[in-house]
Amino acid sequence: MISILMTVYKEPLKWVEKALDSISNQNIDEVLELVLVIDNPNYLYISDIKHIVQSSFDKNIIIVNDVNKGLVESLNIAFLHATGNYIARMDCDDISFLDRFNEELTFLKNNNLDFVASSIILISEEEHQLADLSFSGSLSGKYLNCVQGKQNQFWHPTWLMKRKVMKDLHGYRSIPSVEDYDFVLRALSNNFRLGLLGKATVKKRFNRLSISEMDNYRQSVYTQWLLEKYNSGKQADLKNLPVINKQKELRFYEVKKMLAIRKKMTMSSKVFLFVKMISNTEGRYILKSIFVQKYQIKGLNFIKKVLTKFKVRPSDAGY
Structure with a gap:
């Protein structure tokens, strides 16, 4: 059941x-x-x-x-x-x-x-x-x-x-x-x-x-914190949650608003937005999320198909 x-x-x-x-x-x-x-x-x-x-x-x-x-x-x-x-x-x-x-x-x-x-x-x-x-x-x-x-x-x-x-x-x-x-x-x-x-x-x-x-910003901050603990082999202690910085939170949502209208932007505005995103932690959170969501699974799936075709074990290729 x-x-x-x-x-x-x-x-x-x-x-x-x-x-x-x-x-x-x-x-x-x-x-x-x-x-x-x-x-x-x-x-x-x-x-x-x-x-x-x-x-x-x-x-x-x-x-x-x-x-x-x-x-x-x-x-x-x-x-x-x-x-x-x-x-x-x-x-x-x-x-x-x-x-x-x-x-x-x-x-x-x-x-x-x-x-x-x-x-x-x-x-x-x-x-x-x-x-x-x-x-x-x-x-x-x-x-x-x-x-x-x-x-x-x-x-x-x-x-x-x-x-x-x-x-x-x-x-x-x-x-x-x-x-x-x-x-x-x-x-x-x-x-x-x-x-x-x-x-x-x-x-x-x-x-x-x-x-x-x-609560998208808090989600991004806590996700990064969980990842750091997991990748270091530690379990996150919920008594030590990261402090949410209000100024950084506002900056995060400012970038999100700009992203929502990017299709209507001029090329120079898009370049400015990209520079703004890579120049601060909040923007990089968003960029990473977009990249992983759009490309990582497709990339891994392609690697998996190639390894399978040539009968290479994932562990031999580092996966």
Whole structure:
């Protein structure tokens, strides 16, 4: 059985309905259990959601927090109630393809993995496609370590793992905006076998009011900090989180705003923007994110194909 952990805070009901519909109609023989935590006792649509869930899922658990507890604590609460031997994640504003769990579970079993994620298709709030981030094939082992050691590519709403992973890691740790990356790095450090499926299995909605979008600078700073600890072989101590510098944060969002209108800029303005980005840490965070997202997986996948063609073991080539 697959237990799907989902939280709701204040998302529009029509988004939640689409998310629930996309997982209740999955093309898979495995039994699905929805564990839903409503992290807002004043949410207007509690009764509507309860009705939808109870009529769509034979196995379901609905928990309404008495106060807002945040994503991390709500997900940990959901896991404590989950009974499946596999644990999956789903965001209430996203849409799963109907073969998602079948694709992911097959990928996990066929490759003897413990924890998998997939690529995504990014959509707007109105569900227009913004970007297809899928790629051919898959990544695991040293290829995946190379990716995750630069930036998180394990899209949170696509996760599927053996129960043991969540249990042994004691769930999520409370680190704002990057609890998912912290979880992935701890899974790698504890020698769990991870794999990234190149096929998109989820349409991820670009929600301008989501925590990750509204807290982008903190996310970048904490991501870099986690990476430094992971690459040095240490686990990040959450008692020593980096201090967020407000002046640098403003500079970060100034660059983001300029990037958003770059297509309308003159060539000289684009050159100025590029120089501005490479001249400070905040701009380099953004450049690195763009580069890794756009080129690293494609590059590694190409290397993988070449090594496979010439029957060279990844370890012999440094991967």
